[in-house]
Amino acid sequence: MNEQHTTTFPKWPAFHPDSLRDVIEPLKSGEVNYWTGNKGREFEDAFAKWCGSEFAISCSSGTSALHTIISAMDIGPGDEIIVPSYSFIASSYAVLQAGAIPIFCDVSADHTINPDKIEALVTKRTRAIIVVHLYGVVCDMRPIMEIAERYQIKVIEDAAQCIGGQYYNQKVGTLGHAAAFSFCQSKHFTTGGEGGMITTNDENLAWECRSFRDHGFDVKHKLALLEMEEKEKYIHHRVGYNYRMTEIQSIIGLNELKRFDDWNLLNRRKNAFIYRECLSQCQYIESLPLDTPDRQNAYWLFPIVFDQSFDEQRTESVYKKLVEKGIPVTKVLWPEAYREKAYTDLIGFGKANFPFHSSEYTDPQSVQYDNQICPMAYSLSKRTLNLHLHPTWNAEHIEKCASTLLGVLAEIHGDNHGK
Structure with missing residues (x-):
């Protein structure tokens, strides 16, 4: 039987109050498309300025942003991209969507791609490395960029879970050759359910991304035509998709960005x-995400790794007891993508x-994925749970989650040392 709970956990997402007012305007005017209003380009400019990048291109999702970057880099059939096995499926599916092959790399104990494992996977087909700042934990970028420079390959940041993270005081999203952010429902903030x-800093790449996102339009030429209020019949210069963001999404994004840092x-x-x-100080916890002088994390979730005495069954037991006690908790997320049926x-x-x-x-x-194993990702998959830490929560909510977890650990071990 469930215990009685006195702590109510505020839900996420929670939208900026101004958005409830501002989204009405495009609904009244009918200017809801990226090209009929001006909020899309305003959001792009604001995000670029906030991030410290030269250019920003809005998309319909984080997945479409990744697909757009890869395709704009002219990566496709015959090419390979190194990706961490431990990430949401979109990180590797975007590679397949471009016609290339994902090569899975193991991670470090901090849940991010292990720089020491990358170089052995580089072949004559390798065109890029995708680094994923998983859970909001910032990757160790310097050794990765050194490998990329040595082999003349690109580095793409999957920053879907790490808006605001920093590496040596430089924001995530400006550390590689290009980056993809997500504004999906559960992320740091959402632009109305989806968005990216x-x-x-590469101007030519930015134009190619704008084109691919917009049916292969020659976007630079299209902007010039808009200035002259003219149109041409044939301005599709490459294959592309419709990955544009709407005006309403951009309005929501602008308002969320205003309050993001503070x-x-x-x-x-x-x-x-x-x-x-x-x-x-809990003896049953092996590691927690930490900020260091070189890396300041963005904390989408708070991953907890239990010690080596934990197996999948014991971790599952902790999870179930936390859920029974009303604690918001998430299991380990996507540790071994190569085990998905699409790959096996x-x-x-x-x-x-x-x-x-x-x-x-x-x-x-x-593509012999059925024989693959990434040992660290496999180990973390059996010993990791994620606590939540939404910005709508305060110390009472966090302390409730932490004290309940310590109590569950003590209960499972039959002692008081979990505390």
């Missing part, structure tokens, strides 16, 4: 500090299952 953003990210970091204060059974596009079975473009050795 690309950042880059409220959203500030509260997440305060809450992370409280978790560390409460949990750092090589189910690609069409009857040919492209690109997995392409004799022309794909190395058969690269």
Whole structure:
């Protein structure tokens, strides 16, 4: 039987009050499309300025942002991209969507791609490395950028879970050659359920991203035509998709960005500090996310890794007891993507299952996913749970989660040492 709970956890997302007013205007005017209003370009400019990048290109999702970057880099059939096995499926699916092959790399104990494991995976087909700042934990970027420079390959940041993270005082999203952010329902903030953003300092890449996102339009030419209030029949210069963001999404994004540093990210970091204060001495916890002089995390979630005595069954027991006690908690998220059916059974596009079975473009050795294992990702998959720390929460909510977890650990071990 469930216990009685006195703590109510505020839900997330919670929208800026101004958005409830501001989204009415495009509904009244009918200017709801990216090209009929001006809020889309305003949001892009504001995000670029906030991030410290030269250019920002809004998209319909974080997944479409990744797909756009990869395709704009002219990566496709015959190419390979190194990706961490421990990430949401979109990080590797975007590679397949471009016709390339994902090569899975193991992670470090902090849940992010292990720089020491990357170089052994580089082949003549390798065109890029995707780094994922998982859970809001910032990757160790310097050794990764050194590898990329050595082999003349690109680095793409998947920053979907790390808005506001910093590496040596430089914001995530400006550390590689391009980055993809997500504004999905559960992320640091959402632009109304879905949304994404690309950042880059490469002007040519930015134009290619704008084109791919917009049916392959020659966007620079299209902007010039808009200035002259003219149109041409044929201005599609490449294959592309419709990945544009709407005006209403952009309005919501602008309002969330205004309060991000001083409220959203500030509260997440305060809450992370409280978790560390409460949990750092627990003998059953092996690691917690930490800020260091070189890396300041953005804390989408707060991943907790239990010690080596934990297996999948014991971690599951902790999870169930926390849920029973009304604590918001999430299991380990996507540690071994190569175990997905699409990879084990090589189910690609069409009857040919492209690109997995392409004799022309794909190395058969690269797609033997059913034999793959990433040892650290596998170990973390059995010992990790995620506590929440939304900016709408305060110290009472965080302390409630932490004290309940310590109580559950003590209960499972039959002692008081969990506390």
